[in-house]
Amino acid sequence: MKLFQTQEIGSLAKPNxxxxxxxxxxxxxxxxxxxxxxxxxxxINSAALAELLKKELTPESRKRITExxxxxxxxLCEKAGLDIVFSGEQFRTEMYQEAxxxxxxxxxxxxxxxxxxxxxxxxxxVSPPALKKNYHLEEFLFTKNNASKPIKLPLTGAYTLAxxxxxxxYTRKFSASSDPKEARYRAKSAFALDLAKNVMQPxxxxxxxxxxxxxxxxxxxxxxxANEIPILAESFNESVKGLDCKFSMHICFSDYRRLFxxxxxxxxxxxxxLEFANRDDERRKGYASLELFxxxxxxxxxxxxxxxxxxxxxxxxxLVRDRILYAARILDPERxxxxxxxxxxxxxxxxxxxxxxxxxxxxxxxxxxxEGKL
Amino acid sequence: MNVGFHASGIFPRSxxxxxxxxxxxxxxxxxxxxxxxxxxxxxxxxxxQRKEGxxxxxxxxxxxxDIFRPFSESLGGVKAGGVTRxxxxxxxxxxxxxxxxxxLNGPFIQKYLFKEWVKGDFPKIINLPGPYTFSxxxxxxxxxxxxxxxxxxxxILNAVAKELEKLGINYIRFSEPALAYAETRPGExxxxxIIENYRMMFDGVKAGTSLNLFFGDITHIIDFIPELPFSxxxxxxxxxxxxxxxxxxxxxxxxxxxxxxxxLEDPENIARQARAFAESVNPERLYLTPNCDLEFLPYxxxxxxxxxxxxxARLLANP
Numbered sequence: 001m002k003l004f005q006t007q008e009i010g011s012l013a014k015p016n017x018x019x020x021x022x023x024x025x026x027x028x029x030x031x032x033x034x035x036x037x038x039x040x041x042x043x044i045n046s047a048a049l050a051e052l053l054k055k056e057l058t059p060e061s062r063k064r065i066t067e068x069x070x071x072x073x074x075x076l077c078e079k080a081g082l083d084i085v086f087s088g089e090q091f092r093t094e095m096y097q098e099a100x101x102x103x104x105x106x107x108x109x110x111x112x113x114x115x116x117x118x119x120x121x122x123x124x125x126v127s128p129p130a131l132k133k134n135y136h137l138e139e140f141l142f143t144k145n146n147a148s149k150p151i152k153l154p155l156t157g158a159y160t161l162a163x164x165x166x167x168x169x170y171t172r173k174f175s176a177s178s179d180p181k182e183a184r185y186r187a188k189s190a191f192a193l194d195l196a197k198n199v200m201q202p203x204x205x206x207x208x209x210x211x212x213x214x215x216x217x218x219x220x221x222x223x224x225x226a227n228e229i230p231i232l233a234e235s236f237n238e239s240v241k242g243l244d245c246k247f248s249m250h251i252c253f254s255d256y257r258r259l260f261x262x263x264x265x266x267x268x269x270x271x272x273x274l275e276f277a278n279r280d281d282e283r284r285k286g287y288a289s290l291e292l293f294x295x296x297x298x299x300x301x302x303x304x305x306x307x308x309x310x311x312x313x314x315x316x317x318x319l320v321r322d323r324i325l326y327a328a329r330i331l332d333p334e335r336x337x338x339x340x341x342x343x344x345x346x347x348x349x350x351x352x353x354x355x356x357x358x359x360x361x362x363x364x365x366x367x368x369x370x371e372g373k374l
Numbered sequence: 375m376n377v378g379f380h381a382s383g384i385f386p387r388s389x390x391x392x393x394x395x396x397x398x399x400x401x402x403x404x405x406x407x408x409x410x411x412x413x414x415x416x417x418x419x420x421x422x423q424r425k426e427g428x429x430x431x432x433x434x435x436x437x438x439x440d441i442f443r444p445f446s447e448s449l450g451g452v453k454a455g456g457v458t459r460x461x462x463x464x465x466x467x468x469x470x471x472x473x474x475x476x477x478l479n480g481p482f483i484q485k486y487l488f489k490e491w492v493k494g495d496f497p498k499i500i501n502l503p504g505p506y507t508f509s510x511x512x513x514x515x516x517x518x519x520x521x522x523x524x525x526x527x528x529x530i531l532n533a534v535a536k537e538l539e540k541l542g543i544n545y546i547r548f549s550e551p552a553l554a555y556a557e558t559r560p561g562e563x564x565x566x567x568i569i570e571n572y573r574m575m576f577d578g579v580k581a582g583t584s585l586n587l588f589f590g591d592i593t594h595i596i597d598f599i600p601e602l603p604f605s606x607x608x609x610x611x612x613x614x615x616x617x618x619x620x621x622x623x624x625x626x627x628x629x630x631x632x633x634x635x636x637x638l639e640d641p642e643n644i645a646r647q648a649r650a651f652a653e654s655v656n657p658e659r660l661y662l663t664p665n666c667d668l669e670f671l672p673y674x675x676x677x678x679x680x681x682x683x684x685x686x687a688r689l690l691a692n693p
Contacts, residue, residue: 046445097426108676109671109672109674110389110635110672110673110674110675111389111392111672111673112386112464112465112669112670112671112672113386113387113465113669114464114465114466115439115440115457115465115466115467117392117395117396117399117439118441122636124636124671139498159510163464164464166636166637167635167637168634168636168637171635171637172637180612181613183541188654218413221464224459224462224463224464225462226462226556226557253457253458253459253466254459255459278457279456311454
């Protein structure tokens, strides 16, 4: 097997030409220049796109514009040299809102802050959740038909959807309890398990039936509440019960120690793709928590975050190499996959492309170094 | 018993202001447009609190990107670092990274306050980060000694508190969630040092002060509380069981509105619980408040919760 295979975590920024057109705003000459530039870099014939953008927006043209931005994203990943690719989540509003809009039982209350001036639209569950439609199927099929590399489909998991929502329905259900903390736990558990059974199961099944063989369950909220890791594990297990597919889990900006030992129960999860670069320094301090996996004899694959997604610093390929080689001293190198810390949606395509290209080249250097060719 | 109500800390930005900050980030509006949007939000918030009869008025700390940011942006020896989860929330802060000796390079807090609010003729309230929480949540690459870091930050807080006092701020709440939160609560051996720091922090400060404890059950540190030199104590009632409190307190803010849940509380239920609490603690002054900063809610829900607070206080004062 190829060592240190590179993969994306999922999201890329939406190109300006797409955002403007879908919001019905006029495009400027530099937007068209941007299309020409990326068409050339990625080898895409964009004449039809330019025509679409000049015409009035219709449901059909909106769909085609989304497909074009997805095609650009797929080719950007491939051109950067990644081994496993995706379409930059261009079909989605974002990782939470897109899912909730396609599940019955929720109402949106407004935006809450994530950090600085970054916000997300937060909903409350007001009745038992149920899948409206398989909201990733069209995106998966498009990606499958247009990618020339293997695909990994990222999607938001049950626990994070529960944690990022307000829990009105289940809070009311357990409000008679005399212990408010116990009631909160039971309400959360019931909420996450209902999402797993009634939303994730049918969603995953539909994707697998359509040919999806690698699903990354995004659970950035996984370690938020130390006492709720059993809910994370239980909801994951319920989501994947009886399904035949490679499953990984992406977790970031969290205290990974909290995950143990409960994640050992997630037997069908074969890879953890984690953020490390954000917390790294010259001594490779950011990667120290890899030791946890040895401590608990957990021999699953690791998706090693080597690219910080919150700044414009282009990690030199030698830095990427060093981070990988450091990890390879802790873990069996065959278990190591290489990825950014998280999705690159907050970076421009220029920055994202440079970061991903260096990531792929850095992995190449690490591979050569490891195999004694350097 | 004197009953009041207030809501301090970082307030959610309105949908309009959020859109303005997004437009600015995408170069769709000017810096001046965003400034006006911030001022409009702060003005509306202040007017709403005044109209509803809040005991203290906040400007919503809308210019604070997180509780530490004015400090990590303005002090010497510290910078705003990586995006880090703020306790058990899907809200993050930039971790203060201590790179040298903390130094006050002159007054700075005023630029994070709204001028109209500062000039306003009404009681004003603000939150500052407590030294213990600052020391726990920072990455210390310089002192390598939490007590020393707390000590030096307390000296800075003393100067900031005096600056706020000079500007006419009447009440300063020191946010110390790390004292209450289970995983960061201090052990016995650290408590003496914490108390010493607080004394240093209050030296010459005449404004009202309170210790704002949230995200944890304070019954675990109850024996420590009577020794603390604050004029008031703020309790997270969604985490703390009143049955086990067993101490008398002069001035208490009861965090009875859950700032992390959109589930709207019943004012009668809050008043009933607050009454039971007052009977056990017997305070001279009791304020009903949210359990922590309201920033974890969307603006519309926060506004509804402020109305609930007012109604609960009315029911408590007039049974």
